[in-house]
Amino acid sequence: MNILNSVSNITALLLTLIVFSGLLGRNFLFRLAESLLIGISAGYFAAVLIFSVIIPTLESATGDQAWLVIPVLLGLLLFLPQKTTGPWAKISEAVYLPSAFILVISLALNAPLYFSAFLREMIRASIVPMVSLNADGSIRWDLTLNAVLSVINVVSVLWFLVARHKIGNRVIYSVGEVGRLFLLAAVGTVFGYALVSRLILFIGRFNVIIQLILQLTS
């Protein structure tokens, strides 16, 4: 093991232990690790953006793609000072121009994507055909049940959105509760997935500590 590897391994081990010390309560070392993480992340992101986006764009703008000066200038508008009164008030509103431009482009691209991906294809994949058949002509219950549940799910959740304002009417409210049940099941599933994902991260880090201690002591 070379010296550089040893130093980086010891630093990784110490920092991991310091972060885990946060489980016992916030302390000076934990706050130090927190600040380090934020600082290093900001530095890394800045470096990537400068070297991967800004410098290549500026090089192209000064070369054969002079039109790139326009987005660069639009981007620089973000640094305009904010004034709410006086003659600069109107000009400082130009700070919203780049954001508005990005928003419009994103909306134009995402609207058909959302419609196609989330509405048309998802509905088609879930409920067409409503009754699925096996090769021998018998009903395939798993897919059929999935399609029926999909319809009940969408209708009851939409119903729930209306029913929560109609507490007085017991029938409407009770049907809406089915939608609430589906929503809770969805939230529970997402929570379960997130929990497993974070546990894997925790186990991985713990595994690294054990490996590093074994490496350093051997």
Added chain:
Amino acid sequence: MSGKRMRNLFKSEISVSNRTLILPILLMILFRFLFFYVFEPDAETIKNSRNVPLYSENDISPNVKHSIDIIKEIPQNTHVLILVNFGPEAKYELEPALAMLITYLAQRNVSISFISMTPTGIESSFLALERAIERGNIGKDNFIYNRNYTHLGYAVGDSIASYMVANDFADFAEKDVFNASTKKQLAMEKIDDLSDYSMVIEFSSRTFDGVPAIVALSFFSSQPIKKAAFCTTDIVPAYIPFDGVYLDGFIGGYKSISHFKNQIRLSEYESESDKIFRWSLIYILLLVFVSALSSFVRGRK
């Protein structure tokens, strides 16, 4: 809230969670003892207890099997585009699978181009490459930047980036991550368009503007090209609706990724560490479940 009150509150929380956890931990130790030393007293069983595969071959869902088959069918001497959209948060879920895929493609002499749509993805792809070279037995001299693989850099702009990659690939891929021209790179030879790749594969731990990057890429691209996605457990629900519609293959979540690693099986190290992960995960999940159950039975809030 005063400092003293805060300290008291913290103390009481610690003591409650300690009491809640002690019983399940003791129960689990007892179960393990009973299982291995009372019900299975055979020494060989105890010795091999950690080698029992958690997921058998029959346990693989048809969708995952189909996805693995699609990846195995990538033709030799072709090019593959890999979107690396994860950072350190998915290191233990996706990095081993990516390293294994790189090893598999390298052995089949498939050139790889990487693109990252998150800044951390650049580092993740190089870490996976190092892992593949170190543990996958490819050999440093057989897998060289420019010749066998290249990184086309960070594609900024979320769905705008997907649109650019899908429709203006030649312009996007003009320079690599080091701002060097890709025209003379062997890894980019004969690549003028997205359709020149035999497959596009995404490794992701996030969505962009609410949509998986590969779905956006598939939507914006009119070219018929095979697409597969690997994703972390927490964003599986975001990918499921698109499996079979926009994706030819989908391997999402830790279990499916484990199946993939088991099927490809190129590195003993990855298989061994995977085993430790799976057992630890089961123990912790059991611990969480039993703790929650004991709290529920005792009527704790």
